[in-house]
Amino acid sequence: MHGPDRDGELWRRSRVAVSPDGDVVGAISVLRNPSHSGRFSVSLEVRPDHRRQGIGTALIEVARGLRPEPLPLSAKAHTTDLAAMALLQAVGGRIYQQCPGRRPDPTSPEIRSWAGIQAVPSGVRLDPLNGVTADALAVAWVAQYLWSHEAWSPVTSPDTLAQRLREGLADLDPATSTGAWIGDELVATSLVLREPDGAVTLVAETIRRDQPDGVRLVAAALARCMTLLGDAAVTNVLIDGHESDLHLAPVLATLPPTPAEPLLLVEIP
Ligand SMILES: CC(C)(COP(=O)(O)OP(=O)(O)OC[C@H]1O[C@@H](n2cnc3c(N)ncnc32)[C@H](O)[C@@H]1OP(=O)(O)O)[C@@H](O)C(=O)NCCC(=O)NCCS
Structure with a gap:
């Protein structure tokens, strides 16, 4: 900085x-x-x-x-x-x-059990993101980011944000990342970002704020990622997010206890 x-x-x-x-x-x-x-x-x-x-x-x-x-x-x-x-x-x-900074171990029996019981809502298809173009993914991520920050840190330049998130997609692991579709519409994503130093970060939310069944969609997408990461022997991931996240926060409340590194965002007048 x-x-x-x-x-x-x-x-x-x-x-x-x-x-x-x-x-x-x-x-x-x-x-x-x-x-x-x-x-x-x-x-x-x-x-x-x-x-x-x-x-x-x-x-x-x-x-x-x-x-x-x-x-x-x-x-x-x-x-x-x-x-x-x-x-x-x-x-x-x-x-x-407040960012909960949850750091589950996807190989642990507790997380594997949690992932194993997350049901996919009927009419919903879960798939990897390999088939989605970078443009379509960036559009979805921007939409998700805009609504989830609106109340507490509104985006003042969507174009700059789009460019930043587009660059962030360079770290995307598309096969482990998961999308939830209803028909042809991508309604939720759980993005798996692998940084060059090996750190793995997950970003999960619905694309629209008013998405029906949003909590179960996010849970199902996140669970697929956890299962695949556990199968790949990844032991430490950071779930990015905020305590105000409408669907992710209730999902995190159902996770078994995990290590966490809570981060505070503090405004100084
Ligand atoms: C946080 C940090 C910048 C504080 O710098 P500093 O020069 O020691 O701060 P100040 O001397 O101005 O402290 C001001 C007040 O903050 C509080 N404070 C600061 N450090 C404290 C400590 N270790 N324990 C308790 N109170 C503390 C006290 O109220 C202090 O007033 P006092 O000394 O009269 O009791 C320094 O500890 C640091 O560099 N930490 C590592 C990096 C970091 O955390 N950066 C801040 C990110 S927001």
Whole structure:
């Protein structure tokens, strides 16, 4: 996130804190998120041996002053990062979204049993995504993304989002990814994204918000992915998503206990 200053759609400012003897002891970057320009993204770090001296607070103050418009800042922090949690509270932060960060092991008997009992609703066909063009997939993913972010982080540039998600499809494992169809209509997807470092992320939701039977559709698609990942001996996946996800959140509530890395999205005025 840190880097040279930029203007325009990708506006960014990075600043450092320097000790009296010239050492860099902290850094902050504040930038415009081109798809969600209602808040400025912020990322900061203070060198461990210089913490609790007010540097983090001072860097946030600097970031506030750099903003070209008086919009809130947005920071991400895992709930296990206690210093970050405390700093965000001290500077008046407000949690506006929580990502459960569930990390099931698809090879575990508990997840295999869960996957085994998810019924496919009648009239629904589950298939891999091999046969779907990248254009059609990008359109479906954008539609899903737009409605699932609308209430709490509305997309301000659908074109930029479409480009970003289209690039994200480069990591798609189409054979393990799963679509749910009713007739010719793709109504839900569970995307399996494999990053170059081996990390596996799942993104699952319906294409439309008002999709009837959405919870069971998402559960069935996710279950097929889990079964295939378990068969492929993949032991660690991240289910991407938010506590507000209309269909995915109720599905996650039915999963057996799993490791998790909850992530908070915090707005700083
Ligand atoms: C989070 C971080 C930036 C804080 O930087 P810092 O310079 O130590 O923060 P400050 O000294 O300005 O702390 C301000 C207040 O935050 C709270 N706080 C900060 N660190 C804390 C800790 N480890 N435990 C409890 N409270 C803490 C306190 O209320 C503190 O005020 P106080 O020292 O008067 O009690 C630093 O710990 C860090 O770089 N962590 C790793 C990266 C990271 O988590 N970045 C933040 C992502 S949002």
